[in-house]
Amino acid sequence: MDNSQNTIISSLNFPDGFQEIETNISGYKRHMILASALKMGLFDHLEEKGVLTREEIVTSLPMCGMLSRSYLNALVSMNLLIEGGDKYQNSRISQNFLTKKSPYYQGDLILGNSKSGSRWDLLSEAMQSSDGMAKTPGPGPSLDHLNTLAQRVIQGEAQALTTWISDLPGFSGMRKMLDIGGGHGLYTIGICQINPDMKGVILDQPHVTDLTKQYIQKYEMENRILSKPGDIRTEAYKPEYDIILISHLLYKFRNDLDEIFRLVSGGLTENGILVSNHWFCSPGCLPSQDPVNELERSLQSAGHPLCHPEHFAELFEKYGLSCIRTGTIETANGTSMLHAAQKGKL
Incomplete structure (x- = not known):
């Protein structure tokens, strides 16, 4: 049990350094934004339709309108979409690596990092094993x-x-x-x-x-x-x-x-x-x-x-x-x- 009952909140002086941890957390958030866009087919949809307004994207995909502006602009800030006049299209990076028709498609790799049962998902188990290998269901690699x-x-x-x-x-x-x-x-x-x-x-x-x-x-x-x-x-x-x-x-x-x-x-x-x-x-x-x-x-x-x-x-x-x-x-x-x-x- 901690001794927080003896801590005076108003006197706490939060130390510097958490920004380094926050940077790592931000990386995870960006990964989840990208992963969700792949799962809903946003990049493939834009590649097929071309330039779309935010409203057109919301009505043609299962996307929440209330979250759409900040969500799409987050993808713009990640250089995955290009925005102009509230219209959005794929960036060259997305065309090359995030659309399934591209021979360079990397979507499965991106989604695989955070998928349940992936090597990164099972890192805790691997770290606590004797041979560095987490036990997985099935006969071998998924x-x-x-x-x-x-x-x-x-x-x-x-x-x-x-x-x-x-x-x-x-x-x-x-x-x-x-x-x-x-x-x-x-x-x-x-x-x-x-x-x-x-x-x-x-x-x-x-x-x-x-x-x-x-x-x-x-x-x-x-x-x-x-x-x-x-x-x-x-x-x-x-x-x-x-x-x-x-x-x-x-x-x-x-x-x-x-x-x-x-x-x-x-x-x-x-x-x-x-x-x-x-x-x-x-x-x-x-x-x-x-x-x-x-x-x-x-x-x-x-x-x-x-x-x-x-x-x-x-x-x-x-x-x-x-x-x-x-x-x-x-x-x-x-x-x-x-x-x-x-x-x-x-």
């Missing part, structure tokens, strides 16, 4: 989470990774690839777009395959890409793939890498290439200059990025692979390290 990841990689990672792979030796002659834990499938889709003779198989948990098929259909790749239920540890690998891609999956198997590489190497053709795309902690596990981003990366990587990239080279060699190329690409959550290891090149 479909909302996978949609969020799809929009995040479109910020640049998917473009950088597919371009890097297309520059590997012999790429133009490759005909079949396997994407293990590929989820949204955008990496395989991008690679097949670059190589018109490539066919792909995306292996993921059974509850994910329907979502993967939606992305395959969206990019009209049904005749070239198959979404297949399976598990990296139990798949019956046959030497049929010219490329096997594993991207941001091995964090939760960090103690089983030897067995994982043994199994996966059996799926490569002679001269086939295994490509790994993962975050590694900095030498000495030094802290990042952006601790919030570092925390998000940890939440995405089963508590911690991988360590000791040199261990990959040892495992490659152990199972008949030779590391022919390494590199880095920038992702929304920091620098990711790439390894390409070829079978039969020892």
Whole structure:
């Protein structure tokens, strides 16, 4: 029990410093304003109709008239709407990132941050766990989470990774690839777009395959890409793939890498290439200059990025692979390290 009964309110001198906390609270309020606009379809509606008055917006959307002026002007202050003469239209930022017709749409990512069951929503549970992972219902990542990841990689990672792979030796002659834990499938889709003779198989948990098929259909790749239920540890690998891609999956198997590489190497053709795309902690596990981003990366990587990239080279060699190329690409959550290891090149 506090001792507030002994406090004289009129003598309280509220200390400086709360403004820093208020700034964080304001950020949350702005997020909720943006999220509500996405949920009611405001940006899509304006993109379809063009310039609308406040009254036209209120009557055509489920929007409270009494709150509409301050609400819309708040979106103007956030540079998401443009206002002139009490008429409103989307800003360029909203056109690019907040309308569903845009290839750069980020709405699911924005809504996913605050959605019930998201990694941020379950942060308290994760912080009190032993492994940094909050317990979630269902067999694995939610479909909302996978949609969020799809929009995040479109910020640049998917473009950088597919371009890097297309520059590997012999790429133009490759005909079949396997994407293990590929989820949204955008990496395989991008690679097949670059190589018109490539066919792909995306292996993921059974509850994910329907979502993967939606992305395959969206990019009209049904005749070239198959979404297949399976598990990296139990798949019956046959030497049929010219490329096997594993991207941001091995964090939760960090103690089983030897067995994982043994199994996966059996799926490569002679001269086939295994490509790994993962975050590694900095030498000495030094802290990042952006601790919030570092925390998000940890939440995405089963508590911690991988360590000791040199261990990959040892495992490659152990199972008949030779590391022919390494590199880095920038992702929304920091620098990711790439390894390409070829079978039969020892």
